[in-house]
Amino acid sequence: MSDDDPLALASGGSCPLPFREYPHVLLAHGGGGSLTSQLIETLFLAELKNPALEVLHDGALLDVNGARLAFSTDSYVVRPLFFPGGDIGSLAVHGTVNDLAMCGARPVALSSAFLLEEGFPMEDLRRIVRSMRDAAAAVGVPVVTGDTKVVDRGKGDGVFVNTAGIGLVADGIDVSPRRARPGDAILVSGSIAEHGIAVMSVREGLEFETTLTSDSAPLWSLVERLLSACGTGVHVLRDPTRGGVASALNEIAAQAKVGIRIDERAIPVREEVRGACEILGFDPLYVANEGKCLAFVDRKEAGAALAALRSDPLGSGAAIIGEVVDEHPGRVHLRSLSGGMRIVDMLSGEQLPRIC
Amino acid sequence: MSDDDPLALASGGSCPLPFREYPHVLLAHGGGGSLTSQLIETLFLAELKNPALEVLHDGALLDVNGARLAFSTDSYVVRPLFFPGGDIGSLAVHGTVNDLAMCGARPVALSSAFLLEEGFPMEDLRRIVRSMRDAAAAVGVPVVTGDTKVVDRGKGDGVFVNTAGIGLVADGIDVSPRRARPGDAILVSGSIAEHGIAVMSVREGLEFETTLTSDSAPLWSLVERLLSACGTGVHVLRDPTRGGVASALNEIAAQAKVGIRIDERAIPVREEVRGACEILGFDPLYVANEGKCLAFVDRKEAGAALAALRSDPLGSGAAIIGEVVDEHPGRVHLRSLSGGMRIVDMLSGEQLPRIC
Numbered sequence: 001m002s003d004d005d006p007l008a009l010a011s012g013g014s015c016p017l018p019f020r021e022y023p024h025v026l027l028a029h030g031g032g033g034s035l036t037s038q039l040i041e042t043l044f045l046a047e048l049k050n051p052a053l054e055v056l057h058d059g060a061l062l063d064v065n066g067a068r069l070a071f072s073t074d075s076y077v078v079r080p081l082f083f084p085g086g087d088i089g090s091l092a093v094h095g096t097v098n099d100l101a102m103c104g105a106r107p108v109a110l111s112s113a114f115l116l117e118e119g120f121p122m123e124d125l126r127r128i129v130r131s132m133r134d135a136a137a138a139v140g141v142p143v144v145t146g147d148t149k150v151v152d153r154g155k156g157d158g159v160f161v162n163t164a165g166i167g168l169v170a171d172g173i174d175v176s177p178r179r180a181r182p183g184d185a186i187l188v189s190g191s192i193a194e195h196g197i198a199v200m201s202v203r204e205g206l207e208f209e210t211t212l213t214s215d216s217a218p219l220w221s222l223v224e225r226l227l228s229a230c231g232t233g234v235h236v237l238r239d240p241t242r243g244g245v246a247s248a249l250n251e252i253a254a255q256a257k258v259g260i261r262i263d264e265r266a267i268p269v270r271e272e273v274r275g276a277c278e279i280l281g282f283d284p285l286y287v288a289n290e291g292k293c294l295a296f297v298d299r300k301e302a303g304a305a306l307a308a309l310r311s312d313p314l315g316s317g318a319a320i321i322g323e324v325v326d327e328h329p330g331r332v333h334l335r336s337l338s339g340g341m342r343i344v345d346m347l348s349g350e351q352l353p354r355i356c
Numbered sequence: 357m358s359d360d361d362p363l364a365l366a367s368g369g370s371c372p373l374p375f376r377e378y379p380h381v382l383l384a385h386g387g388g389g390s391l392t393s394q395l396i397e398t399l400f401l402a403e404l405k406n407p408a409l410e411v412l413h414d415g416a417l418l419d420v421n422g423a424r425l426a427f428s429t430d431s432y433v434v435r436p437l438f439f440p441g442g443d444i445g446s447l448a449v450h451g452t453v454n455d456l457a458m459c460g461a462r463p464v465a466l467s468s469a470f471l472l473e474e475g476f477p478m479e480d481l482r483r484i485v486r487s488m489r490d491a492a493a494a495v496g497v498p499v500v501t502g503d504t505k506v507v508d509r510g511k512g513d514g515v516f517v518n519t520a521g522i523g524l525v526a527d528g529i530d531v532s533p534r535r536a537r538p539g540d541a542i543l544v545s546g547s548i549a550e551h552g553i554a555v556m557s558v559r560e561g562l563e564f565e566t567t568l569t570s571d572s573a574p575l576w577s578l579v580e581r582l583l584s585a586c587g588t589g590v591h592v593l594r595d596p597t598r599g600g601v602a603s604a605l606n607e608i609a610a611q612a613k614v615g616i617r618i619d620e621r622a623i624p625v626r627e628e629v630r631g632a633c634e635i636l637g638f639d640p641l642y643v644a645n646e647g648k649c650l651a652f653v654d655r656k657e658a659g660a661a662l663a664a665l666r667s668d669p670l671g672s673g674a675a676i677i678g679e680v681v682d683e684h685p686g687r688v689h690l691r692s693l694s695g696g697m698r699i700v701d702m703l704s705g706e707q708l709p710r711i712c
Binding site: 021022023024025026027028029030031036039040043044047048050052053057059060062064065066067069071072073074075076077108109111112113114115116117118119120121122123125126129130132133136142143144145146147148149150151152154155156157160162164166168353354 | 377378379380381382383384385386387392395396399400403404406408409413415416418420421422423425427428429430431432433464465467468469470471472473474475476477478479481482485486488489492498499500501502503504505506507508510511512513516518520522524709710
């Protein structure tokens with residue numbers, strides 16, 4: 001991002017751009033921050049208006065012949081295609097499995113659509129499809145339907161992948177961003193910012209003493225444990241991908257019209273990730289995760305929720321990081337390491353383009 | 357397509373390339389012909405192997421908590437984005453609605469994922485989203501979930517759209533390519549080759565006396581009438597998109613291991629479309645349709661099926677064009693206008709790149 005980019009103030013700044021219309025699409029419209037929200041609200045939601053879409057969940061909830069279904073889609077444009085801890089194939093499975101899990105849904109089936117650029121090496125494609133297969137097998141969810149399109153050289157970027165997924169929500173589960181309520185405890189399932197930093201460090205050619213690895217992982221088994229332990233005491237689930245924990249919490253605060261307070265000291269960040277963030281100039285709160293979730297649970301269930309998360313290998317680093325409050329609805333406040341309070345805004349620009 | 361392109365023999369030639377592995381992706385791998393089939397069989401199917409995927413239907417059939425669901429996805433990369441009779445937004449709705457309809461499923465919900473290139477005009481995006489909205493409203497199926505990604509300038513081509521869809525199959529319906537059986541009558545719901553020719557004539561800057569318009573349309577209401585009239589007498593449905601009627605029939609012949617005979621005189625082609633095909637050097641049998649379907653029905657139901665199709669405005673030009681036979685399993689034979697018989701092969705190259 002160049003210094004004269006008007007969006008470069010981004011990362012954690014408390015000064016989002018005014019919500020005006022841009023005449024052209026910017027990279028930041030895909031960054032998962034305030035410009036993405038603006039695009040969704042003023043264009044997609046405004047035009048496609050319907051109750052299921054308006055919930056702005058990671059997926060839609062549908063009642064089809066008595067079955068409570070979750071339905072979600074994501075396209076993947078990550079660069080590089082292969083990164084420490086994963087690749088675009090496994091990421092495309094984990095991302096959609098996680099969106100379904102965040103609806104409280106057991107993943108049932110995936111679709112995959114490949115958009116290939118003429119000239120893309122067949123061997124790389126096979127490697128990606130195998131990775132997709134292994135990731136899907138690990139979750140026990142089949143890829144049941146697909147599509148392949150090819151665009152001329154120079155009109156794509158190797159390969160883009162889209163997956164959509166269908167999940168099934170069990171009786172007695174009710175997970176929705178609108179269920180956040182004052183008094184809820186907020187948990188994170190482990191240390192944050194690992195996906196974004198792993199991808200950026202490869203992209204920037206940075207070398208660290210230890211290899212930074214993406215946390216890309218499927219979260220359904222973790223979520224299943226949490227739901228078994230706390231049932232309807234689980235109010236909200238969200239995987240903080242593009243835009244990171246800060247943007248996810250801002251979205252939930254806005255949707256549920258509640259205030260959120262988090263404690264920086266409680267948020268797990270691995271030492272080498274914190275170091276890389278300092279070198280790269282990123283705030284870990286804004287960096288993408290692909291194998292972590294935020295959970296808002298009834299405060300009476302906080303202990304049980306923490307134990308349930310920690311009982312899963314993917315949740316061994318889980319922590320309670322904050323709470324939902326009556327004050328400052330729509331806003332996220334952070335008690336910083338030094339003890340002061342500051343507002344945590346949504347990411348207003350494009351911190352990490354093409355991170356997923 | 358240049359003359360020295362080894363794939364240029366394409367269009368209807370009886371000489372498909374040997375099934376060897378290509379080291380790189382070719383445009384023809386996305387053309388809907390034999391190279392697309394090869395890629396699907398040797399890579400996607402071979403790696404992702406599962407029973408639902410192996411049916412090679414336009415969508416997958418799933419049993420979820422007693423509900424018979426159809427699930428389908430398609431990406432759209434059509435150029436130009438706006439063409440006579442439609443645009444990438446309406447096409448992305450019609451294409452996925454039709455894939456569900458070809459499974460005998462009433463469309464229930466759609467997802468939409470936009471893959472935008474930095475710099476794409478917001479006004480064009482709004483026009484596309486509105487067109488998507490209108491097309492979805494006309495079918496009565498909501499877009500319930502979505503995703504937006506942005507890639508840097510020069511790494512995309514304005515906009516690509518992916519839609520996935522969920523449909524519901526009623527009891528007593530059993531539509532599958534494997535149900536084609538000798539004696540079945542083969543019907544087409546109207547005149548063919550209109551989408552491909554409309555798009556190509558704009559792309560090539562050709563002008564004809566009349567404007568050639570895409571047939572892009574949602575086929576569920578038509579299919580619903582057919583299923584109401586003939587029930588399980590409807591064995592196979594297929595919308596002949598990329599690769600046209602010839603490729604669709606070849607796929608079905610191969611999957612059901614039956615022979616197919618069609619009569620060129622019976623296949624409806626509008627005069628101006630036939631003229632444009634001659635000028636452009638295309639065989640209408642290989643040109644994409646986006647609002648037509650092929651139906652294989654029990655021969656006893658042929659009359660009822662024809663009447664049902666013709667009772668719908670989109671099926672007013674329906675015709676019986678051939679039959680399924682015991683002989684030459686896996687092959688499609690055509691009685692030509694001149695009365696001779698010839699083999700109709702699958703499209704072996706890339707006739708019309710980026711037609712949908």
